[in-house]
Amino acid sequence: MIIEYLISALGLGALYALLTIGVALLFGVLGLMNFAYGEIILAAAFALYFFREQPWFFAVIMAVVFAVVVAVLSERLAFHPLRGADPVTLMIASFAVSLALQSVARMTVLPRAQGVPPESFLSQRVDLLGARVSVLDLLTFVLCGTVLAAVAYVMGRTSLGVQLRAAAENFQMAEALGVKGNRVIASAFVIAGVLAGIGAVVFVARQGAVSAEMGLQPMLVGVIGAVLGGMSSLRGAALGGFILGVGTATLEALLPSSLIAFRDAFLFTALIAVLVVRPQGLLSGSKVRVS
Amino acid sequence: MDLVIDDLYVQYGSSVMAVQGASLNVRDGELVALIGQNGAGKSTLMKAVMGWVGPHSGSVMIDGAAVNDRKFSHLKRGVSFVPEDRGIFSSLTVGENLRLGGVTRRDKKALDADIERELERFPVLRKYWGRGASLLSGGEQQQLAIARAMMLNPRLLLLDEPTLGLAPIIVDLIFDVIEQLRAEGVTILLVEQNAVRSIEVADRTYVLQAPGRVIGSGTAAELSASPAVVEYLGFEPNDSGKAAS
Amino acid sequence: MTTQVLVRLRTPLLLCAIAGVVAVAGLAGGPTVERVAVLALISIVFVTGLSTFSANSGIMSFGHVAFMALGAYTAAFLTIPVPLKGTLFSQLPEPMSFLRELQSSFVVAVVVGGLVAAVLGLITAPGIARLSGLQSGIATLAVLMVTYNVLSSWTSVTRGSSSMIGIPQATTLWSGLGFAVAAIIVAWAYQSSRSGLQLRASREDYWASVASGVSVGRHRATAWVLSAFLCGAAGALYASFITSFNVSVFFLSTTFSFIVMVVLGGYLSLSGAVLGAVGVSLLQEVLRRFQDGQFTGGSALPAGVADLMLAALLLVVLIKFPLGLMGSGELGQRGRQQQTDEVEPQPEGASA
Numbered sequence: 050m051i052i053e054y055l056i057s058a059l060g061l062g063a064l065y066a067l068l069t070i071g072v073a074l075l076f077g078v079l080g081l082m083n084f085a086y087g088e089i090i091l092a093a094a095f096a097l098y099f100f101r102e103q104p105w106f107f108a109v110i111m112a113v114v115f116a117v118v119v120a121v122l123s124e125r126l127a128f129h130p131l132r133g134a135d136p137v138t139l140m141i142a143s144f145a146v147s148l149a150l151q152s153v154a155r156m157t158v159l160p161r162a163q164g165v166p167p168e169s170f171l172s173q174r175v176d177l178l179g180a181r182v183s184v185l186d187l188l189t190f191v192l193c194g195t196v197l198a199a200v201a202y203v204m205g206r207t208s209l210g211v212q213l214r215a216a217a218e219n220f221q222m223a224e225a226l227g228v229k230g231n232r233v234i235a236s237a238f239v240i241a242g243v244l245a246g247i248g249a250v251v252f253v254a255r256q257g258a259v260s261a262e263m264g265l266q267p268m269l270v271g272v273i274g275a276v277l278g279g280m281s282s283l284r285g286a287a288l289g290g291f292i293l294g295v296g297t298a299t300l301e302a303l304l305p306s307s308l309i310a311f312r313d314a315f316l317f318t319a320l321i322a323v324l325v326v327r328p329q330g331l332l333s334g335s336k337v338r339v340s
Numbered sequence: 341m342d343l344v345i346d347d348l349y350v351q352y353g354s355s356v357m358a359v360q361g362a363s364l365n366v367r368d369g370e371l372v373a374l375i376g377q378n379g380a381g382k383s384t385l386m387k388a389v390m391g392w393v394g395p396h397s398g399s400v401m402i403d404g405a406a407v408n409d410r411k412f413s414h415l416k417r418g419v420s421f422v423p424e425d426r427g428i429f430s431s432l433t434v435g436e437n438l439r440l441g442g443v444t445r446r447d448k449k450a451l452d453a454d455i456e457r458e459l460e461r462f463p464v465l466r467k468y469w470g471r472g473a474s475l476l477s478g479g480e481q482q483q484l485a486i487a488r489a490m491m492l493n494p495r496l497l498l499l500d501e502p503t504l505g506l507a508p509i510i511v512d513l514i515f516d517v518i519e520q521l522r523a524e525g526v527t528i529l530l531v532e533q534n535a536v537r538s539i540e541v542a543d544r545t546y547v548l549q550a551p552g553r554v555i556g557s558g559t560a561a562e563l564s565a566s567p568a569v570v571e572y573l574g575f576e577p578n579d580s581g582k583a584a585s
Numbered sequence: 586m587t588t589q590v591l592v593r594l595r596t597p598l599l600l601c602a603i604a605g606v607v608a609v610a611g612l613a614g615g616p617t618v619e620r621v622a623v624l625a626l627i628s629i630v631f632v633t634g635l636s637t638f639s640a641n642s643g644i645m646s647f648g649h650v651a652f653m654a655l656g657a658y659t660a661a662f663l664t665i666p667v668p669l670k671g672t673l674f675s676q677l678p679e680p681m682s683f684l685r686e687l688q689s690s691f692v693v694a695v696v697v698g699g700l701v702a703a704v705l706g707l708i709t710a711p712g713i714a715r716l717s718g719l720q721s722g723i724a725t726l727a728v729l730m731v732t733y734n735v736l737s738s739w740t741s742v743t744r745g746s747s748s749m750i751g752i753p754q755a756t757t758l759w760s761g762l763g764f765a766v767a768a769i770i771v772a773w774a775y776q777s778s779r780s781g782l783q784l785r786a787s788r789e790d791y792w793a794s795v796a797s798g799v800s801v802g803r804h805r806a807t808a809w810v811l812s813a814f815l816c817g818a819a820g821a822l823y824a825s826f827i828t829s830f831n832v833s834v835f836f837l838s839t840t841f842s843f844i845v846m847v848v849l850g851g852y853l854s855l856s857g858a859v860l861g862a863v864g865v866s867l868l869q870e871v872l873r874r875f876q877d878g879q880f881t882g883g884s885a886l887p888a889g890v891a892d893l894m895l896a897a898l899l900l901v902v903l904i905k906f907p908l909g910l911m912g913s914g915e916l917g918q919r920g921r922q923q924q925t926d927e928v929e930p931q932p933e934g935a936s937a
Contacts, residue, residue, distance in 0.1 A: 082719055130904045137645050137718040141844060142903050144647075148841055149896035152889035160888065211436045212443065215429045221392065222427035226488070227415050227444035266839075269730070276723060282431065310738035317727040317734070324724045327711040 050179040054302060060186045062294035063193035064251050070288025071244035076280055077217030078237045080136045083125055084143040086271055087264020088150035089242055092119040094259040095154065097240050098165050105168050113246030119150070120234060120242030126320030129234075147264070154261040162260035165253050167250030187249050196247050200240065204283060209236060214283075270294075273320050279330020289330065299339065313330060341368050341403060341418070341495040341527045343389065343579040348398035350381075350388050350552065352371045357396065359543045359552030360383040366496070366529050373542035375535045375573075381552030382531045383424050386500045389529070390414065390421050402496065415444055420494035424531075426485040430474035434465055437473050437484055441491030451491070458487035461517065479510035488519060503534055515541055539563065539577045547572060595917030597773040600859045601766045604629055607863055608762040619758060625866035626712040626761035627822045629859055632846050633768040634815025636858035638721070638808045641781050643788035644717050645852060648725030649838055652734035652813045654835035655705055656698030656820025658736065661749045663687055663694040669751045690900070691755035695764065695821040702817020705732070706810040713809050714802035729840065732908075737832045741924070748831045749824070756826035764822055768815050769902045772855055775811055780804045838892070842869070851909030858918040869895065894930065 066088075075081045093112035100108040127146045131139055171188060173183045204210035215223040216233045224230045248267060253259055270293065278289025293316075298310055323330070343366040350359040359381040366372045375503050377383050391414065400407045402417055408449070414421070421427075428438055438441045438458070442451040459466040462483040468476060472475055476484065482502055489497060503511040513536050522528055522541075528583045532538040539545045546557040547569050557567035558563075560577040563569050570576050604626060611622025635649045636788065662684050663671065670685050677685060689697070709728050716724050737745045745747075775781045784804040787794035794801055826829060842865065850861025872891035878884045 080719075082723065085814055122813040127900050134903075134907065137722050138903060138907055140719065142724050142900060143643065144841060145899040145903070146840070149893050149900075150658065152893035152896065155889035156887040156893070208439075208443070211432060211440055214431050215440055218429050218431055219427060222423065222429075223440075225390065225414065225421055226426075226441055227492070228440070272723065311734060313734040314731045314738075317730040320727045320821060321709075321712055321724050321731075324720050324727075328716070328720055 052178055053182055053186075054298070056177070056182050056190060056306070058295045058298035060189035060193065060294075061298045062291040063179060063190055063197060064248065065270050065274055065294030065297070066287040066290035067196055067244050068248050068271040069286045069293070070197070071248070072268075072271030073278065073280060073283055074213075074217075074237050074244075074276040075241055076275060077283065078233060079132070079139075079234055080138060080212060081128060081139045082272065082275075084140065084141075084268060084272075085146035086241070086245060087266075087268030088147050088154075089116050089120045089123070089245040089264075090252065090263065090267050091150065091154055091264040092116050093246040094165075094253050094263060095158065097250065097253045098163050098259045098329065101165050109246075109250050110194070112249055113243055116246035116249065117239050117242035117325075118239040120245065123150075124238045137230045148269075151261050151264070159259065159261045162258050162263075164258050167254050167257050170255055172278065185254055192251060196244065200244070200283075202257055203240070207320030209233075213237060214311070219293060231237075241322045255288040256271045273316060276320060277323060277330060285330060285336070342366070342398075342401075342483060343496060343527075344401045345385070345389070345531060345568075346399050346401070348385070348388060349396040349402060349491045350384050350393055350554075351396045352384055352454070357551060360387065361396075361398070361412075362548065362552050362554050364546045364554060364557065366527060369522075369525060369527055371518070371528045371530065371541060373530045373532055373538035373545040374533050374548055376537050376546060376548035377550070378533070380550045382548055383500055385548070386421075386423075386498055386531055387531075389498060390419075405461075411471065415432045415492065418492060418495035419498065420489035420492050422485045422489050422500060422502060423483075423505065427471045428476070428481045429483055430472070432473055433469070434471055434473050434476065434484060435469045436490065438465065438488050441474060441488035444517040445491075454491060454493065457556050461520070462487050468522055479506045481519075482506060482510070490521075494526060497521065497527070498529050499532045502530070502531065503537075508511070511537070535573055535577075543555070545577075592918070595778065595875075596856060596915045597769055600769045600773075600856060603859060603863060604762055604765040607765075608758045611758050615924030618625065620825065621866060621870045623756060623758055623761045623826055625863055626758070626765045627756070627826065628817055628843070628846065628862040628866050628872035629765040630768040630818050630822060631885055632817035632850075632858040632862040633765075633772045633842060633855065634812045634819060635843060635847060636812075636855050637772045637775055638805075638812035639782045639847065640853050640858065641776060641788065641808050642699070643853060644719075644721045644803050645844075646725040646812075647844070648728035648732075649720055649816045650814035650835050650840045650843065651729045652702035652705060653820035653823065653879040654736060654832070654841075655702040656695075656822075657824035657830060657835070658743060658749070658820075659698040659701045659817070660694040660821035661752050663697060664691065664753055664755070665751045665874070666753070667748075672743070673744065673749075674876045678741055681742060685686070689752075691825055693743055693762070694755075694825065695818050698821030698866040699814040702820065703810050710806035710809050714806040729805055729836070733832065733836055736835070743832065746832060748829050750829040751826045752824050754826060754828050756822045761822065761826070765932025766817065767853075768818070769859065771815065775808065776855060779801040779896075780807050784808055807823070831892060842895075845895055847909075848899060849902055851911035851913070853908065853913035854911040854915055855912030857909050858912070860911065860916075865895075868898075899936075 072083060072086055074081045092118035096112040097108050097217060100111050105333040124144050127142055131142055138144065173186045177185070197209045212223065212228045212233050213236065216228055216230065220230065252267060266303060274290030274293045275286050277286070277293060278285035280286065301309060304312065345362060345364050346360045348359055349357060352358040362381070362385060374382055374385070375574065384393060388395060389407060389413065394408050405412055432440065438455055442454065446450045463485055464480055465487055468480065473481065473484065483552065486502065503514050506514065518528065518530060519541055530538060530542065544558055545563060547555050547563065549555045549572060555572060556566045564576045564578060607625050611619045631653060633645060639645050667688055674685055712724060712769060713721065737746055739745070748842050783794065783799045784801070787801040787804070789798060791801065846861035846865045849859045849865060850859070851857030869891065872882065874895055876886045876888065877893045878886060
């Protein structure tokens, strides 16, 4: 029982951390709180639906490809011309992108939700340390954990990661040193796309369906996690997302069933409280100027 | 490397004209200082040289090309900038900051050699190579910023208040390094509040008064010949570096 | 002095005239046109409310649809006939069972709808007053999320995801016009008041205002509560026009429509909001007909085309004219052109 809960909580934590990093990365590098992030996930989910007859592995790859393409396209068409605009304008723009992508999905293949039956191996259970753990929970944890480790490697050990971190901290100075702003921003969108793609794989496997509105929840998870983590560093964001995931799993395990429907109300009230009381995030030490 | 600023006006924000009709030039191989009190428009002028703020009127030319031209590349022209806030990336280590300075360079062996050269010049950076840059003191950060700017082997080095808020012993070190760099043939434009030391090390000095107007220029002797400059500075510049009060 | 007052009065007069033109146009056309006109008038009430906060404070809100929802639910409780309420709300919890017996006139329902929304405004005001820029954007959105979650989950009181039905239709062209005019006057009066002027000054330079002793937070809170009231009233008007509604109306796509209105018109200007409301209402109707195939020889286009075009339009406006049609100027006031050229005010505290 404890082990099952642990695996599922850690899995949800890793998934939420993954989603949060995708949001926080774009926010860090170009001040964009991307409400269209959910629709990047939708693009990946659509690929999973489209290639549901193909081998699972192939569908997963295509999901990541679709997400990356949509992420990069949204940058070129909408966010690139708004370079340097203030964060609120960017947020409104991302709202528009989100609605546009949802509309495209609704117009074409997803006027209503479509089922994507999970792979049979995902619904099995395996013995782990004496507990029966579902393969899906295990996969969530392992897949998200692996991707998180990969992101940590790229950000920490590669030249691209150094450039991304530098651009996130002081874009102008980074450019003055020769960091190519356009390329860094494009790669941030590629990374966010990959994260969204993997997130979508896990999401669709858990829900068994795709719909035009499905991006909303993961997007909100990313935004809340990023705010909790302080929006100033990826590590903080990942931690914020992780805590949000573990907290959600715990709430679901502990809350009486009559209150579970109000889970989001609790979460968002907490979010407002964090914004007002600690605008620099729960986990960040540095002071942000408040007004 | 020639820098020519001609009758420059720079607007800051929506209404303030921070630089009003400044003209100055830096010739190849020169060390030119630009001094003036807080708010005289020194930093704004420096940002205009970097193209970070556009001229309202007038021009900034480097080797005959306008810096605010779309095609102008400070990197390709070999212009390095150390801003007033030093521009150190606190989320990066000392080594990562230094390497980032050479991010455009293809020849990594030559880059390693240049890193070695700067570590010789600033031994403290070798000591703290793997440390987070946010853990450095102000003086150490300034050394890192200069070392990083040298990764481009610049032909023109722009230093904005490199000794601001530093302990006297570090100020001495920074000025020593500036003289060293000049001896190595780097053209330098130095913005400073420390008028005495700047005039002492510089070939020529421009005196800037708010709002961004040049009220005098030249060597120490030439400056001391101008009553307006002497009154503004509050001392009579001379070559020995000792302020006559 | 008198001429100055007359010049100042030109803005509300012009805006009321625009509302009047909308009403007359609705009268002249068929039932479809009338419907569009009434909805446009209700939109005017809403964006006037939204703009009372965002135009004066310079802070964009994504949460005002929450106030609209409260107004609509209040109107439903106050005007649905008592016998019908008995069946609709059979599971009403004991302390709230008095709601089943309540009955009021349309005008009272609109005012009370505004007041209930203002109460939510009052509760959230202390938090909102402290935030600006992006944090404020997220916090206002969170207010909407909480409201939506409660409305759609508190089934015994709000009927959850089942529709509210049986609200008597009371909002007409004339009553819509009346409330639109009233809203414009209230918004303009606030804008010209001491609090409004000081809040606008803080929009241009926050720290200078604080330094000169202006308590920006209090003015923000005032504007926030007042705007909540107006948007709540708009919600009540909406409910009393549409007669049945579902909670899903009060969520992101409606929020988006209103954002398009204020951004297109210019989110720093009351005139911009009103013009945007009228223009976008019209545009949405044209797009709806386009989607239904009226301009393409009868072949209907897939649902979503209208939304897609609206989103594309908003993006183009954001990129090309970030301050919208009006900039920060007002109709009938001089110096509009000059103000439009000004640099967009930087939302303070936005850089994190």
